[in-house]
Amino acid sequence: MxxxxxxxxxxxxxxxxxxxxxxxxxxxLAAAERVWGRWALRHGLELESFLPTMHGKRGIDTISALNLPGIDPVAEAAEILRGEIEDVEGxxxxxxxxxxxxxxxxxxxxxxxxxxxxxxxxxxxxxxxxxxxxxxxxxxxxxxxxxxxxxxxxxxxxxxxxxxxxxxxxxxxxxxxxxxxxxxxxxxxxxxxxxxxxxxxxxxxxxxxxxxxxxxxxxxxxxxx
Known part of the structure; x- marks a missing residue:
């Protein structure tokens, strides 16, 4: 109610x-966390603390805020976008x-x-x-x-x-x-x-x-x- x-x-x-x-x-939620979860693990992030931070924001803003060394936020955001468009299960x-x-x-x-x-x-x-x-x-x-x-x-x-x-x-x-x-x-x-x-x-x-x-x-x- x-x-x-x-x-x-x-x-x-x-x-x-x-x-x-x-x-x-x-x-x-499930689809987004599948795609972002795979990306986060590749970059050594701890899922439990990271995943709640990526909701409601632009992908590029989430990635830029992490300040990961050697990361191009534009390229990484584009990769995540492709994955999210392909994965709409659920x-x-x-x-x-x-x-x-x-x-x-x-x-x-x-x-x-x-x-x-x-x-x-x-x-x-x-x-x-x-x-x-x-x-x-x-x-x-x-x-x-x-x-x-x-x-x-x-x-x-x-x-x-x-x-x-x-x-x-x-x-x-x-x-x-x-x-x-x-x-x-x-x-x-x-x-x-x-x-x-x-x-x-x-x-x-x-x-x-x-x-x-x-x-x-x-x-x-x-x-x-």
Whole structure:
């Protein structure tokens, strides 16, 4: 059952919804960790401590932050991307996400992901989710999450002010990006292995919510009856 801890915020209407992808509308955890795990082992990294750090960020940012000697982050990120596009086994939609997205006006929602466009489209197809008409991907920003550039660009593309957006996210890098952009944030916990300490409302999945669409086409979130 989703929990909405802030009643006033839950009742608010928005000009648009912006969704992170991995962990927010799809579960690609196993596939991503298979590919990144193989790469990490080749470079002598300890999986238990490394794998939690690579979620929600651009691959090149994750690799650059490691400061591994003799490593070309651009080349390594390209290698990982090829592996992730080829390995979409087990990528599935978060429960209820397909129906929830299908209920939204196409021009009022977008995906804002740290994944490159080719990977995003491959994973959405594998999960059986619609390809959005508006999407912001890794190629569209100079600096990845937690920088707010991605969500500022997403708001621009759907034609609303960032303060009139509800961002759906699952990890702290994305939450910080949405917050810094001036948006409201909803945290999706479907793939969380450990509780995420957050002041924001949370959803376990999309099964028990539906989108409200007002006569002015503004969006809200409502519990299912």
């Amino acid at each position: 989703p929990s909405m801890t802030d009643t006033a915020r839950a009742a608010r209407t928005y000009g648009a919804f912006l969704f992170d992808m991995d962990g927010t509308i799809i579960n690609s 990528v599935v939609a978060i429960e209820g996400a397909a129906d929830f997205l299908a209920s939204l006006p196409q021009e009022r929602w977008a995906i804002v992901t740290s994944a490159p466009a080719d990977l995003a489209r491959a994973r959405l197809a594998a999960a059986g989710l619609p390809q959005p008409s508006i999407m912001v991907t890794a190629e569209d920003v100079l600096v990845g999450k937690p920088d707010p550039q991605c969500y500022l660009r997403g708001a621009e593309r759907v034609g609303v002010d960032p303060s009139d957006v509800l961002v759906f996210e699952d990890v702290m890098a994305g939450v910080a990006a949405g917050e810094a952009a001036g948006a409201d944030v909803m945290v999706v916990t479907a793939t969380h292995r450990h509780p995420l300490e957050t002041e924001y409302p949370t959803l376990s999945d999309y099964r028990c919510i539906r989108a409200g669409i007002g006569p002015d086409r503004r969006l809200s979130i409502r519990r299912c009856d």
